[in-house]
Amino acid sequence: MALLTGPLAPSAPKWLLTMAVDSDLKREPRPYTTTDHMQLTRVALSHAACSDEHRAQYLQECTDAQLAVLGRRAGGAALIRAVVAELHRRSPTGVTTGPELLTAPTPAQVVLGESDLHEDVFVAALDCLPCGPAVHDGEEDVEVWLERHRAASDAWDSMWTGVLRAQARHHRRLLAWSAQRPAADRVVREHLLGSLPWLVEPALLEEVATRDLESFARAVLVTRISRSCRDGLTPVQARERYADDLSASSQEERDYVERFLDEEMQSGYLQSMACRSAVAWVERAGKQTWRFLLNPGEAQHFGRPREWLAPQDLLAALSTRFAAISLTALRLWEPDTDSRYPTVRDLCWLQAMLLHLPEIPDDARQKARLVVQESRRALSAWSRTHGYSPSHSAWEQSQRTKEQINTIMPLVTDPAPALPGRRTASLGAPQDLGFKKLADADEDVLVAYLDRHTGNDTLVEEAMLSFAARSYRKSLTFDDVLTRHSAPQQALLDLTLHLRRRLGGGPDLRRSWVEIMLARPECPTELLRLLPAWSALKARGQRYDTTHPAVAAYVTEMLGDSDAAWQRFAASPMSHAGPGAWHRLGDLLDAAVEGTAWPTPPPVR
Secondary structure (H helix, E strand, C coil): CHHHHCCCCCCCCHHHHHHHHHHHHCCCCCCCCCCCCCHHHHHHHCCCCCCHHHHHHHHHCCCHHHHHHHCECCCCHHHHHHHHHHHHHHCCCCCECCHHHHCCCCHHHHHCCCCCECHHHHHHHHHCCCECCCCCCCCCCHHHHHHHHHHHHHHHHHHHHHHHHHCHHHHHHHHHHHCCCHHHHHHHHHHHHHCCHHHCCHHHHHHHHHHHHHCHHHHHHHHHHHHHHHCCCCHHHHHHHCHHHHHCCCHHHHHHHHHHHCHHHHCHHHHHHHHCHHHHHHHHHHHCCCHHHHCHHHCEECCEECCCCCCHHHHHHHHHHHHHHHHHHHHHCCCCCCCCCCCCCCHHHHHHHHHHCCCCCHHHHHHHHHHHHHHHHHHHHHHHHHCCCCCHHHHHHHHHHHHHHHHHHHHHHCCCCCCCCCCCCCCCCHHHCCHHHHHHCCHHHHHHHHHHCCCCHHHHHHHHHHHHHCCCCCCCCHHHHHCCCCCHHHHHHHHHHCHHHHCCCCHHHHHHHHHHHHHCCCCCHHHHCCCEHHHHHHCECCCCCCECHHHHHHHHHHHCCCHHHHHHHHCCCCCCCCHHHHCEHHHHHHHHHHCCCCCCCCCCC
16 A cells, blocks of 8 residues: 555556455455455555556456445546446346345445445446336236235335435435436435434425425315215316316326326225325325424434434424324314224324424314224224234234323313424323322423413412422422412412312322421421421431421420420320321410310311
């Protein structure tokens, strides 16, 4: 290397160039690594003393992977021209994609697996790629062709996944190249959106997403025209009714819609599919092309979230746009009551719509309930068929459906709009919530929910009580919630006064509430008097065997030097559990000092 780039840079003997190339080409591959960088071969084949004939001869001995490495941008002009020529030489023309390409990729596929290609090599490799799956020739048995076509389509998708992943810096050029090739254009766009959107630069991701959303209008038009024919119009009358929409469409879109007005498309099964076009569009997008855009957290690598080139606010904006067209699909949704085999299929996109739509209209809430009702009916029918099936996948599908329904219903009943940003979950209507459900909620979900329901003091009070059931949270504190109340100090007094009615439960809940009150920077006397006596006296100070200093000081102050008062207080009806556990500290101290009858415990209701 030092000789060829130093003293022998102007001229070098052929034997030295041959030795340099052979040292790379005949080297044993290293385990657990890809092809070597082959710097010595690159320098030798780019050397001015290397003739075109020898350069071509050496490249013919390279494997496809070695040819890809030599096609990197670091190669000299003569070497790059030779790599392009060799790639064309070893690439057959007119090859259609088949399943065999999964295990035996073409040279162009291998070359495009190299991420740092020279521009000329990149363009040449694109031109040498195989064509899409072959169309039916009209003679082959249809079922045989369909089976082969499915396998070829899988290979076609796999090929483009690899190309787009390796050529991340060329996504825009790949999109421009595929625009003239419909079979490639569809797959490239779907993969940029659905397979690796985190690798797509923000502006391009937005362009591709916008283009994809525009195709929804065609599905809506097909749905409306097909339903008008189903409901009694002839195809001619349907054309007249939707003449303005058809004239505003492109010729390609008009041709597509016209296919659904053919006589053969008026049969029951095909027409029912056409009537569902808009809903089917969002169903497929929610599960495939838009899956990661709607749920970025699902994009993971070895259990860790992927880093996106697109910022979070762009993902949120795109998700909101998808939710807006999903709202249109929801309004076009119809129950499939005549189906003999109902399926659960509309929960995925419905959940995405409810999560990402800033405000949910009342009619959409009602329609969403119908979708859930239909899904439950389908799940019930499906369970009757598979209820005793030992299949683990059947059980998983049933559980997944139930979990989706349990997530969707709170979103439907949550009446307030989300603040700008992304809503990940909802807890339902505030009037249906208790402190136990709030205690089970994730911290981020609880904070977002409180933000959406600012001004609801009853909800804030339930959130405060939830700390008795779950005192530890990573960053949210009791006082953070307390400050959301319109009258925080009065709220503390009211909750503690009616603690048995509002909190209830066993000793652990009472103890937690008392500890929260005593741990605050200030626990005024009026609040201290309202605490459950047993729990307050059992609250510990800095040492485990000491009473909390605030409680000890107040009890000492109240009972003073009166032995009778101390004896009466020791004999009070307070207890660890049962009704006696709810006696308030102040009430018992007053009765002990004044010698009056013991008060009754606070009522449950």
